[in-house]
Amino acid sequence: MTGDSPRVSGADPEHVEALVAAQAPLPPIIVQRSTMQVIDGLHRLSAARLRGDDKICVVFFDGDEAEAFVLAVESNTTHGLPLTTAERKLATRRIIASHPQWSDRMIASVAGLAPGTVATIRRQTQDVPTAQTARIGQDGRVRPINIAEGRRLAGQLIAENPGLSLRQIARAAAISPETARDVRNRMLRGEDPMPKSRTRKQAGGAAAHETEPRDFTVPAVRTVLERTPVQHRTAVVERLRADPALRFSETGRALLRLLNVYTISAQNWEEIIDNVPPHCGGIVARLANECAGMWAEFATRLEHKVVESA
Template identity: 70%
Template sequence: MAIPGHAQIDQLMVVEVEISSLSTADSPRTSGADPEHVEALAAVQAPLPPITVHRSTMRIIDGLHRLRAAELRGHSKIAVRFFDGDEADAFVLAVESNITHGLPLTTADRKRAAGRIIASHPQWSDRMIASVTGIAPGTVAEIRGRTPGGPVAEVSRIGQDGRVRPVNGAEGRRRASELIAANPGLSLRQVARAASISPETVRDVRNRMLRGEDPLPQPRRKQANGERSVVPRSNFGPVAVPDRTSVQDRAAVVERLKADPALRFSDTGRTLLRLLTIHTISMEELDKLIEKVPPHCGGIVSHLASECAGTWAEFALRVQRKVAETA
């Protein structure tokens, strides 16, 4: 994960700065420097690493204990690397730096820092902020929930991978269903980018639409006996989709299609019939195929099978739409 500010530190340029010109204000370490840690650093014979300083304010981002150790040694100057970002990103960098090395921040300091980062970077996901502050994503979510406007202020958030995703997954699914209905030819990735959801979620939405289901997962409720039951939803889409058939029924349907002159006497039709015939194999036959897949090929075979399934789902949806338009 790239934390804002990392690229704005010139790692090659180290300068000597007067200690008296530096500020220790606005540190995430509310209790200040730990005297024992300062003494331990002062006793080290080797030169200490440069500290990180916010250029525009001269505030110390990372290296408070090294600064105090230099003072204890009687030094008037200290080696510095400068950070050129804004103050909000400087604070983020200070927090991230102080949980990855040196004397770690206390849990209380991390929680306070999380609250401040939620306010300054509300677009960041709970996991993103958790990775910076060193606390659990659930704890970040609790802190966000106590922040005025925190849970509802943003429509989407940036995750650790840099991708933007909706806070409300249901909204992304609705958007994806609208895009698929309007343009069935869009690829999974195209819809995913437009709806800010993952390609796999788009695949699930499309498959639900093919089955005539609502694109949103069906909510469940507990029954008196403790089991969970599905709350019925209305069918989605204008085209009726028949119930899933057995392998034998599918094979029989394909046999009837083979008798259709429109398919039998054209190259494209015969190609379609061959493909449909291949996909009438039973689960027992599938199990045999699965057993024969070499372990070292499993990943790529699984990926290709998933891609083929997506292609067929897209094919089915576009044929459905064509039928609906010509009906």
């Protein structure tokens, strides 16, 4: 049966007729296993019925209603008949309500809108909790909404406890270790922890929380895992696993296998670290650093590809 679709206007008869006339094999539709509702593939299902087909390929999705809706929106912005701008904005309001911890860029990547548009919709939404101090970005990392507050707190911690490590400061202030390093270096030079450019913007009336901080540094593994709940990381990977474009290609399945490491909990990472034999520690650390470099290069090239295709 058809599910809770972001396509307010329902199926487009012309698009259905075009699918029927093409007489090509229809890609699998996505169905929520627990409810048997169609998440993605309403037009394909209608076309199959008009063709007189008694079967259609299905990819099952295991997740709750909110995650199913997110997948439906994401699927309808990446292939098939796109959602209208009005439908994407309505979907964005619902995603903000169900996933307030997601950053504007994260939601924008799902809904197919500009991050600024998502930010505007978020400000207009009255029933969204306002007590958040951080949000989960498109890359799964947690960043503070107000970077100025994180720097201020880091400066206070450094002044009161000069012996704290950068990792300890970063974890306590919800900033990256490199940001903590910058704050410490500025204080050693007798400068304000906040860069002048940011200070001028705030003095001119630009609220710090209206612009998501951009942090391109790679934080320590432990810091990332402690600040990003494993259920959130797992949800991101599960959404990718439900994408037919990845599941039904060899390279896609290889990528999903690599991304399994993203779902390991902080506790399991600690157990792995504790059980690496001392005589292997140096080699494993070097390989881990090389892997981090490969992933960083992979991310950079992929981001460039996304920008070029936009």
